[in-house]
Amino acid sequence: MSFTFRQSDFKKIGKLLNAAPKAMGTNFRFEVSGKDPHRKLALEIFPHIRIGDQKGNLVSVYTESSHLQLHFCSGFVLSDMLGEVTFIGEHNGKLSGLIIEREGGCSLYANVDRTLLSGDFTRLGPEVMLSGIALSLTDSILDSADRKLPQRRTKKKAR
Structure with a gap:
């Protein structure tokens, strides 16, 4: 079963990012800016859009210098403490995470091996460690592929 965004999800995301969701027809838009x-x-x-031969959701980010997309988002985690929302996609044990910061920043980690999230970060090189730490907040919502992944709010401390 695939993840479906609900109306209440857009309100929660907007509240965390200090950006009101704007309905734009087939999608919801948040304009985020920091100091x-x-x-x-x-x-x-885009909560329900055709992607190739399938229908699913699409999370898209536009900045001054980039355009990032996450197809078939599996769920998301809101972190009040970090001031960010992490959208996660999983396919065959590989994760992609799109992190949106309340202050207007964003990061993308793609094709990360899921085992890195629960391993010993100190055994990883610094280049690899960052993706494992950044996506570790999502470990609580990841489950088997046939289970719907819920959104969770966390107050976990930054590592």
């Missing part, structure tokens, strides 16, 4: 005028982005979530 620094160069840190701003637009987050668009």
Whole structure:
């Protein structure tokens, strides 16, 4: 069963990012900006869209210098403490995470081996360690492929 965004999810995401969701027809748009005028982005979530031969959801981020997408989002985690929302996609044990910061920043980690999330981070090189730490918040919502992944709010401390 695939993950489906609900109306209440858009409100929760908007509250965390300090950006009201704007319904734009087939998608919802959040305009996020921080104190620094160069840190701003637009987050668009298409809750039900055709992607190739399938239908699913699409999370898209536009910044001054990039455009990032996560197809078939499996769930998301809100972190009040970190001021960010992490959208996660999983396929065949590999994870992709799109992190949106309240202050207008974003990060993408793609094709990360799921085992890195629960391993000993100190045994990893610094280049690899960052993705495991950044996506470790999502470990609580990841489950078997045939179970719907819920959104969770966390107050976990930054590592």
